Amino acid sequence: MSTKKAKEPRPKRKKFAAADVQVGLDSYMAGAFDKALEIWVPLAEAGDTDAQAWVGSLYANGDGVELDDGLAFKWYLKSAEGGNVQAQSNIGAIYAMGKGVPRDNEEAVRWFEKAAEQGDAHGQFNLAVLLTSGTGVEKNIKKAAEWYRAAAESGHYPSQARLGQMYAAGHGVERDRVQAYLWLSLAAQHGIGTALKALDGLVKHMSSEEKAKALTLFDQWRGRTVGKTGPSRIEPLPS
Numbered sequence: 253m254s255t256k257k258a259k260e261p262r263p264k265r266k267k268f269a270a271a272d273v274q275v276g277l278d279s280y281m282a283g284a285f286d287k288a289l290e291i292w293v294p295l296a297e298a299g300d301t302d303a304q305a306w307v308g309s310l311y312a313n314g315d316g317v318e319l320d321d322g323l324a325f326k327w328y329l330k331s332a333e334g335g336n337v338q339a340q341s342n343i344g345a346i347y348a349m350g351k352g353v354p355r356d357n358e359e360a361v362r363w364f365e366k367a368a369e370q371g372d373a374h375g376q377f378n379l380a381v382l383l384t385s386g387t388g389v390e391k392n393i394k395k396a397a398e399w400y401r402a403a404a405e406s407g408h409y410p411s412q413a414r415l416g417q418m419y420a421a422g423h424g425v426e427r428d429r430v431q432a433y434l435w436l437s438l439a440a441q442h443g444i445g446t447a448l449k450a451l452d453g454l455v456k457h458m459s460s461e462e463k464a465k466a467l468t469l470f471d472q473w474r475g476r477t478v479g480k481t482g483p484s485r486i487e488p489l490p491s
Contacts, residue, residue: 273302280306285316296327304331305339312342321352332363341367341375342485348378348388357388368399373408374485376400380414397424404435413439413447420454429458433466438473 276291289310295303308327311320325346331339344363347356361382367375376399382388383396397418403411416436419428432454439447458466 273300273306276303276306280315285310289316296330299334301331301334301336301339304328304334305336305342308339308342321346325352332366337367337370337372337375338485340364340370341372341378344375344378345485348382357382359388361388368402371402371406373403373406373411376403377408377411377414380411393424404438409439409442409444412436413444413450416447417450420450429454429462430466430469433458433463434469434473437466437470441474 272291272295276288276295279285279291280288289307292303292306292310296307304327308324308331309315310317311327312324313319325343328339328342328346332343340363344360344367345351346353347363348360349355361379364375364379364382368379380396380399380403383392383399385391397415400411400415400418404415412435416432416434416439418424419432419435421427425431433451436447436451436454440451455463
């Protein structure tokens with residue numbers, strides 16, 4: 253009997269933790285921040301990276317607790333080191349702003365890269381911003397355009413606006429009015445004012461053929477949006 257028990261697979265705690273994190277999220281969405289904190293803290297202390305990120309979010313926003321940038325950084329960092337992508341992006345933003353920690357642009361780049369390489373649109377956008385300005389990393393407009401495009405294709409509106417502007421000006425990419433129209437239009441439909449203004453100027457120089465191609469592409473892309481939810485984002489203001 254003991255041999256049989258030894259061969260039985262052990263329950264995977266991760267599944268239970270995920271369920272518990274969701275219970276905390278249900279409380280959070282209902283405005284019961286104290287209850288959410290009560291649920292998440294034990295999970296966070298046990299090493300659950302999602303719970304750690306949510307605890308960091310509570311302290312970053314002062315939801316149910318006194319706002320504390322130091323504790324927010326502590327929990328985001330634990331989560332980021334454990335592989336949580338959103339926490340990695342937030343840690344990059346915290347270092348970029350020097351919020352609760354000394355500003356460190358090189359560390360910001362390092363964490364944004366980790367998040368960007370795993371497909372996080374916010375990390376991709378912020379990394380592109382730093383590559384464009386050469387902040388904490390060697391300036392590389394072409395690489396910045398690649399990251400803007402990666403984020404734009406996942407539905408990140410500010411990245412769509414930046415990418416459209418780059419195609420319109422031939423900045424980091426070959427000038428392409430069709431691509432410029434596509435990405436500016438996608439951003440404009442979500443209220444990005446700079447994209448709408450740039451689009452107005454672009455249309456005046458487009459041929460009928462270019463407009464037709466651009467509209468076809470727009471119809472193919474317009475339904476794509478970012479549908480992910482998670483702990484609140486901390487982002488430096490784009491330069």
